[in-house]
Amino acid sequence: MSDNNSMPPYNDLIGDMLKKKSDEGGMENLKGFGKPLPKEYFSGDTYQHFQRIAKDAGYKPHWLKLQHEIRDMVYEIDRARMSGERADLEERIGKVNEKIAEHNKHCPPPMLKGRISIDTLDRAKEIWK
Numbered sequence: 001m002s003d004n005n006s007m008p009p010y011n012d013l014i015g016d017m018l019k020k021k022s023d024e025g026g027m028e029n030l031k032g033f034g035k036p037l038p039k040e041y042f043s044g045d046t047y048q049h050f051q052r053i054a055k056d057a058g059y060k061p062h063w064l065k066l067q068h069e070i071r072d073m074v075y076e077i078d079r080a081r082m083s084g085e086r087a088d089l090e091e092r093i094g095k096v097n098e099k100i101a102e103h104n105k106h107c108p109p110p111m112l113k114g115r116i117s118i119d120t121l122d123r124a125k126e127i128w129k
Contacts, residue, residue, distance in 0.1 A: 031057070063107035070099050071128040078121055089118060 021027055040049075073096045081089060097115045104112050116124040 063103050066099055066103040074124050074128050
């Protein structure tokens, strides 16, 4: 009495993307193509292995990219403050705080960071370095 119409179709999005890329002939040029995976990839925690493979491939999570952007913005705002440019500091700090909010949505909980202001800029440089 199985009704296959009541089950939604199975979507394998990653598998579909890999198949499409393979059909287009783009899989042969990948680094390490045709070489066996190291044995350490098959033992232990799957998530840790995923992180290692992603790191080896040069992948950076979105929140880490934001962290680097925020750090650069904080240091640039500090340089402007030290050189006496006060015209758009509040606007620039507002943009940094928007990026911090985005960062906090995506980062692991221990990496959450607070908003900054002109008064907390010196401390922010230490936090975001």
